[in-house]
Amino acid sequence: MLQNELKTYAKREFLSQLSIEPYYQPIVDLVESDVFAYEALSRFRLENVPVKPIKVFKMAENIGFLPELDLMCRKLAIESFSGMKGYLFINVFPDYLVSEYIGKGHTLSYLSNAGLSPSRVVLELNEAVRVQDMSLLQKAIKYYRELGFGIAIDDIGTGFNSINQLLELEGLLDYVKIPRELVDGVSKSKIKYNLIKVLSEVCTNIGAKPIYEGLEKEEDLMTIYHDFSVQLVQGFYFSEPLTASKARDFTPNVKLAKICNGNCLNGRRLNSLRFQPTEKFHIFMESVENSVDRYVILQVGEDRYMVDLWRLKSQVDTKKRNLYHYKDLIEVIEKEKDLFLSFQSLPILRPEKADTKNLFDLIINSKYQLFLLEESDHIKVVERNNLLDYFYRTLAKELADVNPLTYLPGNRLIEEKIKELGSKEEFWVCYMDLDNFKAFNDAYGFYAGDQMIKRVGFLLEDLRRLNTDRVFVGHIGGDDFVILLWDMSLETAKEKLLGLIREIQEKLLEFYSPEDRERGYYLARGRDDELKEFPVASVSAVLLKGSKDPLDVSKRSAQLKKKAKSYRGSVLLVEFLNEILTINL
The missing domain is CATH 3.30.70.270 (Reverse transcriptase/Diguanylate cyclase domain)
Structure with a gap:
């Protein structure tokens, strides 16, 4: 009895000292150069002193006030969303989503009062709490999707949002958020690059759109945009979280090269290296030893080659390096044709002169990883994995x-x-x-x-x-x-x-x-x-x-x-x- 009274008192004191203001961070559509959605966040003050959200939620959990605090934040986020474009992403704990499915229905009530359709709202499953009953969560998600809500999973691979959870929710997710831990620095890290590549392909296979979080640097934006044909991104590069009034007036500044002629891959300009055919192989390898780029254009005499440096460095081991050390560069290129792709050998695709379905079949069944794409008066080099999305953008925008x-x-x-x-x-x-x-x-x-x-x-x-x-x-x-x-x-x-x-x-x-x-x-x-x-x-x-x-x-x-x-x-x-x-x- 005394314990309950103490908790009630603690809740009352906590609530009297707490102030909450909703903030909104834009999710930007790079294809449309506009805001796609806003993720609702909360900023807290205790006795008028700013406090980190994680600390506030921990305090609320300790006094048994976490469900009520979660609902308060959600209610304010929905009420203040009026007048904003796009969708509203709301963070929810999986167990609370299940509890509403069983019978409370607070979110639907808030939306009804705000005059906001469920079809404009995406429920984002938070990674901070373990899912207690996956089968019940699956039923709850199906219920909310039937009502028109979108479903997203936050920070996949972190916290309790494991890859296994992604598999358990196959076919039930509309969006998957790729975490900041992978996105930040992807342009310089082979491991992050390959992890994002795999996760992006998984999202495609389960029918969910990836959203790349934590984007802060231009080089990371260019890497994920050109190499993975990214559409949706979020991060300080475009905007920090905004108050409701600022969010209503926000327009993203999207500056991406749409056409790139010359030495380019997937629309991104590449570094070009020039060597004579008789120059020694070790001189070429020394010139790229410290490069963080993945691809370079190599011109040897009159011929041009596309070189995947990451693949080259991993496949040309110490034994091969010693073997090729003093050999002419052109001799090594002739022996390692899979590593030095001649532009003359790449297949040419002409979308304007072929049926889309036939192009898809050609790409899927081809042994090549790179293609020359002819468009009007210019030709691009495009990776195989990017072509399906490329055709979506150009032929089915x-x-x-x-x-x-x-x-x-x-x-x-x-x-x-x-x-x-x-x-x-x-x-x-x-x-x-x-x-x-x-x-x-x-x-x-x-x-x-x-x-x-x-x-x-x-x-x-x-x-x-x-x-x-x-x-x-x-x-x-x-x-x-x-x-x-x-x-x-x-x-x-x-x-x-x-x-x-x-x-x-x-x-x-x-x-x-x-x-x-x-x-x-x-x-x-x-x-x-x-x-x-x-x-x-x-x-x-x-x-x-x-x-x-x-x-x-x-x-x-x-x-x-x-x-x-x-x-x-x-x-x-x-x-x-x-x-x-x-x-x-």
Whole structure:
């Protein structure tokens, strides 16, 4: 009893001495040269003396006031966001997100009072607290995403936001924040560079957009922008956290070279070295020994080469250095062609003269890591890993919110299109997913799973191209897709979807082994960890009448999908007719 009274007194005293002011740090979109979002932060004073947030939160935790303090900060951040552009990122502790999912709903109440839609809010999972119940957190995230919220995970790889947690939340994240510890100094560190490269690729594979935090130096900005085709960044280079009034007037100063002629890679100017063919190899190696650059242009006589210095230094060991020490540079280049890439041998891509899909296939299947990209009157050298994103920027810039794996419109564009079509008298919505996709991933591996998702994306895009004015296709995430159809009868919509599902089934058979194709099923472990039979190339789809309310459409489709999933093999369930159509291979 006394202990409770002391805690109550401590809370009252703490609250009477505490003042909170919300601050907002911009998240900048480098592609659009504008603010993409603001992350809400809190600044504290105790008895009018500034105190670090981490100390205030620790004090609140010690007196049992942490949940209340978290809600106070969130409420102020939402109330003061009025008049700002872009999205609002709000830090939340995972356990508090779960508690609201179970029944408190404070955030929804604050947003309603502020007149702010959940679709403009991203809930950012804080790394400071361990997740107690991952399955419950997954359910909470699904619930909030259905309401329109975006979900981000903060500072991946630090605190309790481990790589394993990233895997547990696959398909549930819209954004992943790459921490300051990796971003700061990436231009000078091979380890940081490679770690960011891996994390960026992981984000692409799970359908989440990376946000690079802690950006303070121009050389780091140029490295991540040109080498990783970065879109979203955050850090003191653009702005420190701002008061609400200053945030409303903030415009980022984005100065990035859009076109770079001459000695460039991914649009960034490279250092150029010139040697005579008969100069000795050791002289060249001594000239680059202390260089922190990754790539250089090497001109030997009349020929030009692209050299990856990081790779060169790691592969030319002491034994090779001694062997090549007094040899002519041109002789070493002839022997180590994989390390000295001749410009004449690089494949040339011409986007204006080729279909995007064919270019993607060419890049994916090519043995080359570098390509020459011809655009109008100039040629760029571009890394293989950057090309898919490059084509997105140049050929599909209108899709500002796309799924990074399939390059189909993502959740927000789907929602906007449904609202737009809501003014029509009639339109149709089809939700489609691949049956037992997790089992396929487990049996055949994530790479095969990614390729399967990409193939479905291409097939959906083909349907859209053939019906440009009447069909919209989108990728919700994971193996879930949406198709919107209008200006056509229900029978026509059914016919198009049945044809699409048949084509998907036929194309996806290529991903299974001959034995599995022959018997019509494959063996994999189910969610109960028991070995089971799963049918090959099976799709579940539901077709329902559209509504201008995306949440209503989502809820109705979720109920129908459960029914469709109860059938073995491919199914199209038509809500309007209460009709179930099975599609056989």
